[in-house]
Amino acid sequence: MTRAYNFNAGPAAIPLEVLQQAQEQFVDFQGAGMSIMEMSHRGAIYEGVHNEAQSLMRELFGIPDNYHVLFLQGGASTQFAMLPMNLLQSGKPAAYVQTGAWADKAIKEAKLIGETVIAASTASDNYMRVPELSEIQVPANASYVHMTSNETIGGTQFQSFPATGDVPLVADMSSDILSRPIDISKFGVIYAGAQKNLGPSGVTVVIIRDDLAKDNPKTIPAMFRYETHAKSNSLYNTPPSFSIYMMNLVLKWIKAKGGVAQIEQFNRDKTKLIYDAIDGSGGFYTGCAQPQSRSVMNITFRLGSEELEKQFIKESEKEGFVGLKGHRDVGGLRASTYNAVPLESCQALAQFMVDFQKRNG
Numbered sequence: 001m002t003r004a005y006n007f008n009a010g011p012a013a014i015p016l017e018v019l020q021q022a023q024e025q026f027v028d029f030q031g032a033g034m035s036i037m038e039m040s041h042r043g044a045i046y047e048g049v050h051n052e053a054q055s056l057m058r059e060l061f062g063i064p065d066n067y068h069v070l071f072l073q074g075g076a077s078t079q080f081a082m083l084p085m086n087l088l089q090s091g092k093p094a095a096y097v098q099t100g101a102w103a104d105k106a107i108k109e110a111k112l113i114g115e116t117v118i119a120a121s122t123a124s125d126n127y128m129r130v131p132e133l134s135e136i137q138v139p140a141n142a143s144y145v146h147m148t149s150n151e152t153i154g155g156t157q158f159q160s161f162p163a164t165g166d167v168p169l170v171a172d173m174s175s176d177i178l179s180r181p182i183d184i185s186k187f188g189v190i191y192a193g194a195q196k197n198l199g200p201s202g203v204t205v206v207i208i209r210d211d212l213a214k215d216n217p218k219t220i221p222a223m224f225r226y227e228t229h230a231k232s233n234s235l236y237n238t239p240p241s242f243s244i245y246m247m248n249l250v251l252k253w254i255k256a257k258g259g260v261a262q263i264e265q266f267n268r269d270k271t272k273l274i275y276d277a278i279d280g281s282g283g284f285y286t287g288c289a290q291p292q293s294r295s296v297m298n299i300t301f302r303l304g305s306e307e308l309e310k311q312f313i314k315e316s317e318k319e320g321f322v323g324l325k326g327h328r329d330v331g332g333l334r335a336s337t338y339n340a341v342p343l344e345s346c347q348a349l350a351q352f353m354v355d356f357q358k359r360n361g
């Protein structure tokens with residue numbers, strides 16, 4: 001069997017061990033004579049998986065007891081709307097840190113619900129950096145302040161987060177959740193679609209402080225209220241059971257690797273190989289993000305011409321590399337190096353980059 005060098009931005013690589021385990025358990029889960037997909041979500045076997053995924057998430061990410069871990073649907077894009085529906089109060093603007101295309105989408109949705117302000121923006125730098133924490137200005141009466149911890153398209157990432165006092169800090173961690181240890185107590189809400197670092201698409205993880213998941217406005221339909229899901233252990237309606245099962249396997253894999261701090265080190269080692277190839281190329285490759293804002297998850301870079309970029313993609317595909325084309329909005333090249341991307345893939349890419357330069361430099 002040949003596995004591709006998978007640098008997809010999401011859905012993205014899943015650990016081979018996890019896929020194989022799922023394959024083994026696919027038809028008959030725990031001797032039940034059926035797949036996990038065919039079981040009631042109210043039964044003991046499914047509930048065991050559901051609760052195990054929650055407690056592993058708590059353990060691995062160091063989530064304090066006064067937070068709920070919710071498993072929702074609709075992707076991070078639904079959170080762009082659900083968040084302001086629940087937390088944006090009248091007369092108290094929602095503050096947004098504008099660092100790229102995903103932040104822009106979140107802002108657009110919040111504007112449909114209420115008043116927003118821009119707490120900091122790097123639009124004038126083409127989103128090729130994240131702001132310094134000192135640039136972030138949050139009105140004292142803000143309902144919350146929203147950041148995108150890692151901008152998947154631009155390839156920028158925050159290395160630290162501000163202390164926001166009484167204003168809840170909210171982070172879209174879709175593209176870097178569980179890639180590094182985080183002090184959860186700084187945040188009111190963290191959300192992430194699963195399809196980059198947690199498993200397949202279909203489940204969205206929302207980590208939310210207790211006080212923000214209660215007394216949500218009564219005018220919000222049940223499915224869109226955090227309180228509904230917090231009260232019912234994310235079993236108000238049928239959950240995406242297979243996605244949650246897969247996520248549980250990924251969480252066990254992270255634990256077996258030594259946990260999130262260990263994963264961070266793996267990620268840094270992997271990414272360094274590729275950034276070194278860019279920086280050592282004498283300008284043949286140029287990194288898009290400013291060095292201090294570079295992401296450990298999405299490496300964005302360019303070649304001297306679009307022609308050469310097309311050639312790079314074509315030749316890389318022939319050698320088994322997948323997903324290196326930049327996002328359609330910005331062009332260029334992008335290597336997404338999420339948790340499950342093996343070191344070997346990054347070594348192979350770094351080598352390919354050197355060889356490609358030799359042929360075309």
Ligand code: PMP
Nearest residue numbers: 075076077102152172174175193
């Ligand atoms: N936020 C970020 C940072 C993302 O990278 C993505 C998906 N690429 C989204 C939000 C949207 O996620 P979903 O497709 O799960 O709605």
